[in-house]
Amino acid sequence: MATRWGLCGAGKISHDFSVAMKTLPPGDHQIVAVAARSLERAQEFAKKHSIPKAYGSYEELTSDPEIDMVYLGVLHTEHWRVGLLVLQAGKNMLCEKPFAMNSREVGDLIAASKKSNVFLMEAIWSRCFPLHREVRRLLAEDAIGDVKLVKASFGSPQLHILRSVEKELGGGALLDIGVYTLQFVLMVFNGERPESIHATGVLLNSGVDESMVVVMKFPRNRLAICFFSIAVSLPNDATISGTKGTIRVLGPMHCPTTLEVNGKMTQYPLPEPSLPLNFTNSTGLRYEAEEVRQCLLKGLKESPKMPLSESALLTEVMDECRKQVGVVFNQDSQ
Ligand SMILES: NC(=O)C1=CN([C@@H]2O[C@H](COP(=O)(O)OP(=O)(O)OC[C@H]3O[C@@H](n4cnc5c(N)ncnc54)[C@H](OP(=O)(O)O)[C@@H]3O)[C@@H](O)[C@H]2O)C=CC1
Ligand SMILES: O=C1OC[C@@H](O)[C@@H](O)[C@@H]1O
Numbered sequence: 253m254a255t256r257w258g259l260c261g262a263g264k265i266s267h268d269f270s271v272a273m274k275t276l277p278p279g280d281h282q283i284v285a286v287a288a289r290s291l292e293r294a295q296e297f298a299k300k301h302s303i304p305k306a307y308g309s310y311e312e313l314t315s316d317p318e319i320d321m322v323y324l325g326v327l328h329t330e331h332w333r334v335g336l337l338v339l340q341a342g343k344n345m346l347c348e349k350p351f352a353m354n355s356r357e358v359g360d361l362i363a364a365s366k367k368s369n370v371f372l373m374e375a376i377w378s379r380c381f382p383l384h385r386e387v388r389r390l391l392a393e394d395a396i397g398d399v400k401l402v403k404a405s406f407g408s409p410q411l412h413i414l415r416s417v418e419k420e421l422g423g424g425a426l427l428d429i430g431v432y433t434l435q436f437v438l439m440v441f442n443g444e445r446p447e448s449i450h451a452t453g454v455l456l457n458s459g460v461d462e463s464m465v466v467v468m469k470f471p472r473n474r475l476a477i478c479f480f481s482i483a484v485s486l487p488n489d490a491t492i493s494g495t496k497g498t499i500r501v502l503g504p505m506h507c508p509t510t511l512e513v514n515g516k517m518t519q520y521p522l523p524e525p526s527l528p529l530n531f532t533n534s535t536g537l538r539y540e541a542e543e544v545r546q547c548l549l550k551g552l553k554e555s556p557k558m559p560l561s562e563s564a565l566l567t568e569v570m571d572e573c574r575k576q577v578g579v580v581f582n583q584d585s586q
Contacts, residue, residue, distance in 0.1 A: 254282040255545045258319035258343075260310045260334055262288035262297035265348060266325035267527075268534035270301040275523040275538050280545060287313035300527075310334050314341035321371075321544060324348055327415055328422030329583070332357035339364035344371035346544050350427045350570070351563050353583040358567045362560050371548060373540075373555045374563040376435050380539035383501065383508045383520040384439070387492070390499060390513065391440065397496030402440050402476040404433035404505060407486025416482050417458055424460030424579055425482040426453075426570055432506035433478035434466065434573075435558075435566050436490050441470050443562040449569060453577035461579050468569075507533035 257273070259266045266286070273281050283303050288294035291308030298306035307313045314322065314337055322338045324331060324347040332352045338345045339361065351358045351374040365372035378384055390396065406429040410416035417423045438444075446468040453464035463481035470476065479486065488503030502510040511518045523535045547555050554560045574580070 254278070254280055255541075255548060256318055256320045257281065257283045257541075258313045258316060258322045259283060259286040259297075259303075259325060260313060260322055260338065261325035262286055262293045263325060264530040265534075266297070266323070267301075268529050268531055269323055269325060269537050269541075270303070271525045271527050271529060272535045272537035273541055274526050275535050276541060281541055284318050285313055285316055310337055314338050314343055320344060320548065321346065323375075328353060328427055329420070332360060332583070335361045336364050339368050339370060339372065342368050342370060344544075344548065346373050346375050346540065348375045349377075350374075350431050351567060353422060353427070353581050355564065355567045355571050356586075357583060358564055362564065365553065365560075369553065371544070371553050372560060373544060373547075374558055374560075374566075375540055376432075376558045376563075377537055377540040378432060378435070378506045378508070379439060379557045380543040381508060381520065381536055382539070383511050386511060386518075386520075387499060387501065388439070391492070395497065395513070396492065396494030396499055399440060399492055399494045400474060401493045402437050402474075402491070403493075404436045404476075404478050404490040405486040406430065406433050406480040406488050406504075406506065407484045408482060408488075409485060410482040411456075411462075417456055417460065419458050419460050419581065422581070423456075423458060424462075425480045426461050426464055426573055426577075426579070429482065429506075430461075430464055430466070430478065430480040430573075431566065431570065433480055433490070434569055435562075436501075436505065437468065437476040437478060438562055438566055438569075440492055441474065441476075443559065443565060444470055445565060446470050446476075446569065449572050449576070451573040451576040453573075453579075455578060459579065461574075461577055464573065464577060466573055504532050507536045509533065
């Protein structure tokens, strides 16, 4: 039986997610409904994507008994409010990154999923890519010896995008793109907590971070450096340096197709989209959708690829980076 999805939000990422779903077997995944703040926008989106049902509120979608799984594609600042609505309605949820604005909000989402005994996952889609599965396999087999240093960057000139620069919309490089570099480091180090975090950044007049450099030290003398910016382009690659070799994920490391291991390149091509996409390599969103389906079929309440404990740690690391750099959101004092 197909996994039946409901989309919350009729925006850019929901569009890309819907296009990516069309690259999967229709017997495995069906988008049965979409909800938006306005019924007209939901209906327009549903027509464009051949989705049977459209709702003018998220509440109506969460009441639909036909839906097994909700994809949350709303703004960062709405993940907590709408996410709680979904979880308290007893629906499984795949929540776009970043999980929420801070550790308190993430804790509330996780607690709500436990109380409702439903599946919950932060949509760190990168981890579901076949390329990153290969990276994890190589590391598990000590293919490059002891890992001593990890480096990841992500630069995406987005100063023209309102949600990227406005504090009220959850702006800043860290939560939107820096999150990918930090999660990569945690993945390499198997979710271990860093012993130290040092963050230095530059703020926009709006009070959100334009650019940031984060240096972390992990147990057993291992180091990581992440740097990211919404003002400039960067290599957007990631390098894992070990005592016996090097693994390099070529950019875009958050949705990669090329892996270099000790100088040997391997390609991981993505399917072509049926409609133009808003974001790079978005047909790769198919992998997280399939991961969710497999978890549901196994009766899991979280994904081993992005455990809730690791989402919580990732959020704690980001809270610390914001504290050091001086980015404070309204959600921090609620
Ligand atoms: N995994 C990935 O590669 C990507 C992930 N994302 C994530 O997806 C989320 C949405 O990003 P994106 O699709 O680019 O955003 P959009 O600007 O397209 O907005 C998404 C939805 O958020 C709601 N929304 C927009 N503005 C407001 C507002 N001012 N107040 C309340 N709700 C609002 C709307 O929902 P409605 O339709 O119901 O009105 C809108 O459709 C973000 O959290 C982002 O991190 C984004 C891009 C890529
Ligand atoms: O997750 C994302 O992918 C990279 C950028 O487009 C960013 O804004 C987006 O949220």
